[in-house]
Amino acid sequence: MTEPVRLVITMEGGLIQDVISGGLPIEVLVIDYDTDGNDPAETVLVPQGDGYEPEPAYVHLRALTEPTALADDAKHAARLFAALVDEKGELKS
Numbered sequence: 001m002t003e004p005v006r007l008v009i010t011m012e013g014g015l016i017q018d019v020i021s022g023g024l025p026i027e028v029l030v031i032d033y034d035t036d037g038n039d040p041a042e043t044v045l046v047p048q049g050d051g052y053e054p055e056p057a058y059v060h061l062r063a064l065t066e067p068t069a070l071a072d073d074a075k076h077a078a079r080l081f082a083a084l085v086d087e088k089g090e091l092k093s
Helices: 067-084
Strands: 005-011 026-032 044-046 055-064
Parallel strands (some): 005 026
């Protein structure tokens, strides 16, 4: 099996409902920096790079590697792209 593509989605505020792979095996880390008013015990410190202090965030991992799930995701992604993206690769108006 092909090694999964690794994606990291960072957010602050907002809501991600789902990640659809289009048929490729993927591993997705969703990092949500909006931690105000929530339990600090549920957060992890996320490295920020050289010279920056780690920041607390909620982190969720989603792995899509099962063949059946990948086939279903590929069909769904194809339908969405056909409905929303034109032949030039731009969003339809």
